Amino acid sequence: MKFKSLIVLAGLILAISATAFGQEKGMEGMEGGKKPTEADKTAVIPTDGWLKRGDAIGSSKKVSLSKALAKPEKFAGKKVIIEGVVVRSCKMEGCWAEVAEKQGEKSVRVKMKGHAFFIPLQSAGATARVEGEFQVKTLTKAEVDHMIEEDGAKFDNRNADGSVTEISFEATGIELKRS
Numbered sequence: 001m002k003f004k005s006l007i008v009l010a011g012l013i014l015a016i017s018a019t020a021f022g023q024e025k026g027m028e029g030m031e032g033g034k035k036p037t038e039a040d041k042t043a044v045i046p047t048d049g050w051l052k053r054g055d056a057i058g059s060s061k062k063v064s065l066s067k068a069l070a071k072p073e074k075f076a077g078k079k080v081i082i083e084g085v086v087v088r089s090c091k092m093e094g095c096w097a098e099v100a101e102k103q104g105e106k107s108v109r110v111k112m113k114g115h116a117f118f119i120p121l122q123s124a125g126a127t128a129r130v131e132g133e134f135q136v137k138t139l140t141k142a143e144v145d146h147m148i149e150e151d152g153a154k155f156d157n158r159n160a161d162g163s164v165t166e167i168s169f170e171a172t173g174i175e176l177k178r179s
Contacts, residue, residue: 085100
């Protein structure tokens with residue numbers, strides 16, 4: 001009888017452990033399964049070459065950021081390359097950046113696809129080449145508030161309920177260089 005109880009108890013412990021492990025993995029997957037390292041956060045952006053993150057930049061069509069922002073639906077879901085300057089970037093993990101063709105012009109928020117790679121926290125001012133896809137989606141009030149609190153994001157087109165319809169860019173790869 002004691003042996004059967006011991007087997008049942010061992011089975012129960014194993015089942016609980018497997019469930020907890022699966023939940024932990026599931027939570028990791030929600031964030032892309034990766035956290036930035038100190039090396040990711042503090043990497044030096046070179047002046048004589050490119051700091052590369054994510055997938056290598058391929059041979060997708062290069063598009064003007066200003067033209068794409070004027071007609072985002074034309075480019076939504078199509079893999080393209082944009083170029084510009086990093087206006088601002090995430091100061092916590094390096095998981096996003098705002099890129100404009102030139103300082104002072106309209107920018108697009110670039111998210112690192114799947115939270116799978118990161119850029120240095122001090123990326124502002126760097127020249128950027130980015131490959132990925134434009135997306136048009138509505139951010140909830142909570143998402144908007146988080147972005148404002150995190151790094152002072154600015155939204156010109158906030159809806160009455162606090163949400164924002166945003167044009168963003170999901171990057172599969174990014175290259176950075178200091179001028």
